[in-house]
Every structure is written in C-alpha cells, then in structure tokens.
Amino acid sequence: MTLSLDAMGLGVPEVEDARTFYTTTFAPTADDRGRHVNLDMHGTGQVALYGTEALAADAGKDAEPASGFRGYMMTFIVKQPTEVKNVVDAAVQGGAKVLKPAKKSLFGAFSAVYQAPDGSIWKVAAPTKKDKGPAASPAVPTETAALLGVADMKAAKAFYEALGMKVDKDYKHYADFHPDAGSCRLGLMPRGTLAKDAGVEDGGSGFRAAVLHRRAGSRAEVDTTLAAAAASGGLIAVEAGETGDGYSGHFSDPDGFLWKVTAA
Secondary structure, three states: OOOOEOEEEEEEOOHHHHHHHHHHHHOOEEEEOOOOEEEEOOOOOEEEEEEHHHHHHHOOOOOOOOEEOOOEEEEEEOOOHHHHHHHHHHHHHOOOEEEEEEEEOOOOEEEEEEEOOOOOEEEEEEOOOOOOOOOOOOOOOOEEEEEEEEOOHHHHHHHHHHOOOOEEEEOOOOEEEOOOOOOEEEEEEEHHHHHHHHOOOOOEEOOOOEEEEEEOOOHHHHHHHHHHHHHOOOEEEEEEEEEOOEEEEEEEOOOOOEEEEEEO
8 A cells, every 4th residue: 555646635715716727827737627727737646626625525524614824835846947837827817816926046056936816725846946958848847846834844744655656856845755647746844834825814714625535445445544644644534435436435644744645
C-alpha cells in the first residue's frame, strides 16, 4: 500500500463556471464525469471540480461556508518567468484576485500567488529568474502540487510515511514526498508559514472545500489504506462502502485534511 495524490478535489460554487476558469487558465484536458469535471494538468496530476455541497456531503461533512485561510495552497510549476506571468494574467481575466504579484523570489525563483473565484489559492512559479527561450503557449507544468499547512511537521511527516509515502525534500519549514507518475506532489509546511507564503492572514473556519483523492487498485487496498490511516493518528470520516464512484471511504489526517480512497 502506497498513498498517492491522484487528484485534488475542489469544491466550487458552480462547476461549469469553474470549468471555464480552469480550462482558460491552465488549458488542461477536461473530462465530464457526471457529478464532477476532471481536469488533467498535462500529466502532472489531476484536479476534480465538484459542487461544494456535493463534495461536503460525500465526505460526511457540513458545507459550512469557508472563511479566511483554508489551510492549503495549490502550486503550478512552469519553466520560465514569462509563463508565470501568462498564467496569472489568464487567471485574473477569469476573475482571480492577485495576492502576490509576479516577481523574483528566493523560494521558487520567480512566482506569483492568486486566489481563484472559487476561493482556492494558487501559486504559480518558475525555477529561474530569466527566460531561457520562447515561452510555451499554453504553459506546460513540470509539476502540480498541493501544500498542506500543518501544526506539527514531524507528526505530519510520520503520518504520511506510515501510509507508504517516501519523503523527497525535508527542511525545517518544508517537506514533500516523491510523487507517483501522473500524480500531484504533496507538500507540508507549518500552517503559519504557508499562510505567509500565500500572502494571507492565518486563521479560518468552515469547510475547506477540498478533498485529496487516492484511486486505489482494489477494494482491499481501500480497506487497508483506511485502516492504516486510523492506526497512524487519522480519523475515519466515512466508512468504506459502495458509492456512485465505486467502492470508497474517507479519512482525515491529523490536521483535518480529508482524503477519499476509491476503487472503481
């Protein structure tokens, strides 16, 4: 059993509006799947768009409107600074709010942060401060990641390692795990540090409108993953059973981030 972030499920007010925003901003391949829209981020993981109330109900949660910082930030890594600017410009034209304008930075070399119309926060970054050639259009990411703000880095790392994830980078205020091919990278930062990096105040309440997805290979793997999460300090949010998506269940990590594990 190895946990991987196969898709980041985002709760949005209107799925079709969100589909328009994300396809215009990132140019992913969109796949309508009945209750949600799946976006393939150019082979670097997937983003799944759900109605917020449907996402909350599926996870056994109340869809209390989120206020303040939701505790996570998505990142979209491209190759060059001009590609950062182009992605952010497209997001702003679609209704996003810039939280940090595009500029040179120590972490990420060149980056910008914006808040999408659905409330999720995205950081777009390039590893270099200068272009080294023509900018790709559309920008093709080298990586898509979800960064989770956690209370205790050591405990959070231990939890995910217990579920089979392998630490890649490990610093005092940042750690991440090796992503499987075609999946998103998962990263951890102290919550206050992540809020500062996002350009927002720490503190928030309500449903986070986000559920991390693992697509398991079998029903047995669903059961094993849920059992491992519970034994390692997580909580079972929804017991495994037959659903409209197949056989699935939900757990939350020690910081309350929800995961859905599904076998089609």
